Amino acid sequence: MERAPADAQRALTAEQIAAMCRRAFGESAVVASARELGGGTFNTTYLVSLAPAMALVEERRVVLRVAPPDSAAVSWDEAALMRRELHIQPHFAALSTLAPRTLAADFTRQLLDRDYVFQTLLPGERWDDVADALSPEESLSLWEQFGRITRTIHGTAGSAFGGPFPVPEFRAWSEAVLYRLGCSLRTMAGASLDVSEMAAAIEIIRGGAAVLDELREPRLLHGDLWLFNLLIERGAEGPRIVGVIDADRAFWGDPMADWTMFVLSKSASPENRPLYDRFWEAYGRPPQTRAGAFRAAAYEAMNVGIALPWAARHGHGDLVERGKRELREALEALRRLRP
Known part of the structure; x- marks a missing residue:
């Protein structure tokens, strides 16, 4: 290849x-x-x-x-x-x-x-490879299954945040988040990206550590769960998810910090709203609180901090510009929601 x-x-x-x-x-x-x-x-x-x-x-x-x-x-x-x-x-x-x-x-x-x-070797084909060939009813069924599978993953509790070995583990969720943000800041600097907004976001998140630490129990996060890491089979009774692959980015934390939740929030549109609604109906909608909104903004900065240097390293200029915009939006939200 x-x-x-x-x-x-x-x-x-x-x-x-x-x-x-x-x-x-x-x-x-x-x-x-x-x-x-x-x-x-x-x-x-x-x-x-x-x-x-x-x-x-x-x-x-x-x-x-x-x-x-x-x-x-x-x-x-x-x-x-x-x-x-x-x-x-x-x-x-x-x-x-x-x-x-x-x-x-x-x-x-x-x-x-x-x-x-x-x-x-698992059976099936990648969902994203055949998504355009599925009927609306088939897609709705798969998104419901997706929600149940994500809920099942997040239902597993751990003993420490962060990790797994050899990545450090932490007793407090805020420590794990700040560790990941600090690593991303250094990686962004190494990729010659402007780190001023990331540094500002980190300072606000550090000041709101108590809000992050309301999360007491680490939960299992897949770290990279989206359609390209789900295998499906299509049969007479409809499509079903038969494989969950590539869990190498898994770690322990707040379920709302998982990559799945980040992509759901950043890719929402009127066209896919029925599909995402079916996911949330199966998963269970989280309560809408000010503390939850602050944590969501912190997780957005954390996930963008991983995606931005990757896009820069691989020459995806459009994704770099999108990442900069999303980091700016996360910083604005953090300033607005600062405890």
């Missing part, structure tokens, strides 16, 4: 893939084929077919995900993503039938200078 210079992905050789399969599945494992899969922006992913063995009548198909090398330019929120995902994966047990299972993981760097995992 063709790649831009800033891409973190790196292709493998056939010999490397064969060696990785032998380590994971035994010296007798034979690779029938390996096809690189598109759609992602970070890990290099292959669909691997293992040749039939005596114990297998048919080819066994598995997914190989390979992290970028340490030499790749990644930001603070992308460091050790695969290790973070493996650490937090057991906490997604409530979605065990929808999440891929890890078959093997190798972080030794003995075969190549990158982390990698083999996972089960």
Whole structure:
């Protein structure tokens, strides 16, 4: 696959893939084929077919995900993503039938200078790839399922905010938020972006730490849950979500800080309002309070702080301008709602 210079992905050789399969599945494992899969922006992913063995009548198909090398330019929120995902994966047990299972993981760097995992291949197709082909009724059904799945994820409680290892964990939610904001500010500065508005937002959020700390119980957040990370199957009884993938950005915090909630707020329009209403009906609408509005503005700054340097690094000028505008809006809201 063709790649831009800033891409973190790196292709493998056939010999490397064969060696990785032998380590994971035994010296007798034979690779029938390996096809690189598109759609992602970070890990290099292959669909691997293992040749039939005596114990297998048919080819066994598995997914190989390979992290970028340490030499790749990644930001603070992308460091050790695969290790973070493996650490937090057991906490997604409530979605065990929808999440891929890890078959093997190798972080030794003995075969190549990158982390990698083999996972089960889930059925279905990416929702965003077929969204335009769905009827209004089918879309409404999927958005309702989306709301229930998000509620299920957020229903899992943890013991500390932030994380997972090796990202630091904190006893107070405000400490986790300020840590993430501080990392984003430094990353923005490294990308030659103006950080004055982010710095101003951080000072207001620090002054309103008590409002953030009204959240006492850490909840599981997916960190990147949207249509491109949901797999669906279409059948006679209608479409259903059959897979939830790429939870490597998961962490512990306020459910309203999850990336899903940020995208819902920033992409709302009259056209998709019925779909979003169906999501919120299934998830449960949060109460509208001044404290909640302050926290929402803080989370907007936190999420924009991650998206802005990513867009700058990948040359997406339109997204950079949008991010600057949204950060300015978040700062204005924080000033208005300052405790």
